[in-house]
Amino acid sequence: MFDSRPDRDAEVVLVGRSNVGKSTLMRELTGHTFDTGQRPGVTREPNHYDWAGPDFVLTDLPGFGFMKGVPEDVREEIKTDVVRYVEANAEKILVGILVVDGKSVVDIIDRHSGPDEIPHDVEMFHFLREVGVEPVVAVNKMDKVDDGDERLDDLCDRLGLHPPWQQWQETIAPISAKRGNIDALNEAVRHHLHEAQRDDLFQFF
Ligand SMILES: Nc1nc2c(ncn2[C@@H]2O[C@H](COP(=O)(O)OP(=O)(O)OP(=O)(O)O)[C@@H](O)[C@H]2O)c(=O)[nH]1
Numbered sequence: 001m002f003d004s005r006p007d008r009d010a011e012v013v014l015v016g017r018s019n020v021g022k023s024t025l026m027r028e029l030t031g032h033t034f035d036t037g038q039r040p041g042v043t044r045e046p047n048h049y050d051w052a053g054p055d056f057v058l059t060d061l062p063g064f065g066f067m068k069g070v071p072e073d074v075r076e077e078i079k080t081d082v083v084r085y086v087e088a089n090a091e092k093i094l095v096g097i098l099v100v101d102g103k104s105v106v107d108i109i110d111r112h113s114g115p116d117e118i119p120h121d122v123e124m125f126h127f128l129r130e131v132g133v134e135p136v137v138a139v140n141k142m143d144k145v146d147d148g149d150e151r152l153d154d155l156c157d158r159l160g161l162h163p164p165w166q167q168w169q170e171t172i173a174p175i176s177a178k179r180g181n182i183d184a185l186n187e188a189v190r191h192h193l194h195e196a197q198r199d200d201l202f203q204f205f
């Protein structure tokens with residue numbers, strides 16, 4: 001279990017499969033550089049980022065799912081640690097940003113859907129809701145996607161949200177972290193912070 005969490009009462013976390021761009025998004029949100037890379041599994045321990053004054057921490061959690069060169073049991077362990085971290089801190093976590101790769105997410109979900117298999121992304125989306133953390137899906141790498149609306153509608157469908165995706169702008173946020181296009185995510189996160197009466201945290205999004 002990760003034990004590096006700073007003692008803060010409000011938190012927003014980034015979760016998602018490996019290599020989807022969580023640390024790149026973290027850099028975009030904080031202006032601080034974190035290790036990112038071509039190779040999946042770069043982040044093995046949470047990156048916490050907090051500020052001197054405000055009682056708030058933003059956390060980039062390690063990626064789970066398939067990672068080339070990482071054994072299955074280690075991957076499972078990372079995912080268990082991520083789930084435990086979210087569970088343990090659920091009361092403080094205002095928003096869970098589930099980062100996905102817009103180009104491949106639907107194909108990966110479909111490939112892993114079966115009678116005894118729930119795809120990681122779908123599972124994580126429902127898990128966040130179950131523990132009372134508002135999920136926002138940051139659909140990243142949209143710069144690589146041509147048929148954006150169609151992809152986003154398909155993703156909604158897989159998550160149990162009725163398309164069209166435009167109805168779900170508090171939950172589905174198409175972005176390109178690498179290009180610095182993250183307005184849709186900031187809007188979605190602000191919506192939930194406002195609902196939680198935490199407009200004071202708008203300064204971070
Ligand atoms: N085209 C494109 N590439 C991106 C975008 N965001 C991130 N990437 C690239 O995706 C790769 C993985 O990015 P990371 O930020 O390290 O991903 P991560 O989710 O933190 O990965 P782990 O730490 O392994 O879980 C890097 O090569 C990034 O440059 C984006 O918006 N568009």
Ligand SMILES: [Mg+2]
Nearest residue numbers: 022023042043
């Ligand atoms: Mg990372």
